[in-house]
Amino acid sequence: MVSLNAIPLRNDSFAVREIGEETVFFADKGDELHTLNEIGAFIWNTIDGKRMLHEILDCIVDEYEVSKEIAEKDMLHFISELETKGIINFKQEK
Amino acid sequence: MMVSDNTNVYSLKIGDVVIGIECPSCDYMKSMEEYFDTKSVSKNPDILIKMNIVLHQDKPKIPDSLYLTKEISPEGFSMAGDLVKGYFEPLERKGEIWVKNILTKAPITRIFEQILYQAFYSARNVCNYDAFLIHSSGVIKNNAGYLFVGTYDAGKTTVANLSADYHVLNDEICLVSFIGENAYLHSTPFNGLYMGKREGSTPLKAVLFLKHGKAHKLLELSRTEAVITLTREIVPPIGIEEGLSHDTKDSMLKLADRLSRNVPFRLMEFKQDPGFWDVIDSEFK
Numbered sequence: 001m002v003s004l005n006a007i008p009l010r011n012d013s014f015a016v017r018e019i020g021e022e023t024v025f026f027a028d029k030g031d032e033l034h035t036l037n038e039i040g041a042f043i044w045n046t047i048d049g050k051r052m053l054h055e056i057l058d059c060i061v062d063e064y065e066v067s068k069e070i071a072e073k074d075m076l077h078f079i080s081e082l083e084t085k086g087i088i089n090f091k092q093e094k
Numbered sequence: 095m096m097v098s099d100n101t102n103v104y105s106l107k108i109g110d111v112v113i114g115i116e117c118p119s120c121d122y123m124k125s126m127e128e129y130f131d132t133k134s135v136s137k138n139p140d141i142l143i144k145m146n147i148v149l150h151q152d153k154p155k156i157p158d159s160l161y162l163t164k165e166i167s168p169e170g171f172s173m174a175g176d177l178v179k180g181y182f183e184p185l186e187r188k189g190e191i192w193v194k195n196i197l198t199k200a201p202i203t204r205i206f207e208q209i210l211y212q213a214f215y216s217a218r219n220v221c222n223y224d225a226f227l228i229h230s231s232g233v234i235k236n237n238a239g240y241l242f243v244g245t246y247d248a249g250k251t252t253v254a255n256l257s258a259d260y261h262v263l264n265d266e267i268c269l270v271s272f273i274g275e276n277a278y279l280h281s282t283p284f285n286g287l288y289m290g291k292r293e294g295s296t297p298l299k300a301v302l303f304l305k306h307g308k309a310h311k312l313l314e315l316s317r318t319e320a321v322i323t324l325t326r327e328i329v330p331p332i333g334i335e336e337g338l339s340h341d342t343k344d345s346m347l348k349l350a351d352r353l354s355r356n357v358p359f360r361l362m363e364f365k366q367d368p369g370f371w372d373v374i375d376s377e378f379k
Binding site: 012013015016017019020022024026027028029031033035 | 162316317318321322325326338339340342343344346347348351354
């Protein structure tokens, strides 16, 4: 389980474009692609290489009418998917 | 614009740009004209590429994509090892390539065309021509252009064959240009399987994403799905002197997004008869 103090980083080897309410990710090489819905795109846009996951969670709770418990569970699941797909990784602690 | 005294320069027009290919001999130039079924145009080329044929005894592996094997070095570029190598100087608008002989023999010439796609983008860049190549079939009917897009087995050539009564531009690679945000469809000299391709240009009326079906139907498609499919079919917009990079896929995505915002699109289910034109005519009066 990833810590809420972890800092997610975007993987720059994906081309990203917002199409309406969805966000499309294309791997730089090959045809691999992923799409995010509006909330996924919101989380993606909060990943700036500085915010910790608990700060991103605060952003979600501020933006959407959702309890912190549910938001945390959904966010961690989503972040885990992004990491599995290679769209993000985590800042290594020194 | 380049001026060459060499009489073996084959000048190939693609949209508004002309690529000059300086052939090793008059015979090569004639074989280029035969292959593309297009005479060398009289306009001076925008870029000039001297082509050298390398005779060889080895049997090099031919990749499906020259792009994925392309390497850039301070001396220039190479593709698939030394199958193709060369350089291009955008400021001088001149370059030179060395191509192993096997690449000029049918049916591998289809791979050779990928060099010319890249040369087109080099010319496009030096001329600031707002255009891109896309794997597609293009047809003009009643002065309106229709672009049919799909994967290799989606039916691009089938649509071309079923549209023989109209003006078929190409069944493999078409050119889309923009003037402002107005999109135009153009023929290209590149070869697919359809034998009756004709030159032409016209405003682009619609993009149809192909799907084999049991009836002719036009269906709504989300813009995300349209952009994803278009991105996959756009020929990577890199000049012959450039390699694939992060910016390449980003450019393809932007082009696809731009096209989808400016031209109506539908998913077209079709069966093997020209009746799909009735539903197109009805939808895009």
